[in-house]
Amino acid sequence: MAAFDTSRPYVVLPRFEAGLAHFFGSIIAWNDARVTRNELSRLSERELLDVGLIPGDIEEVSRRRP
Secondary structure: OOOOOOOOOOOOOHHHHHHHHHHHHHHHHHHHHHHHHHHHHHOOHHHHHHOOOOHHHHHHHHHOOO
8 A cells, every 4th residue: 555645735846936926926016016105195295294204205115125
């Protein structure tokens, strides 16, 4: 009788999967930056000052990684 270990995932192309994960991670990061930039752009200059920003900071803040 043969026994098969089914607890480990079968990975055919680990480099492809890593590349795919990086690709989707990049898309998610781009979308997060886009949403942040759009939301901050909707705020008035006074509202931006209340959170410690100026309009010129929007692009830099939207690209920061957590």
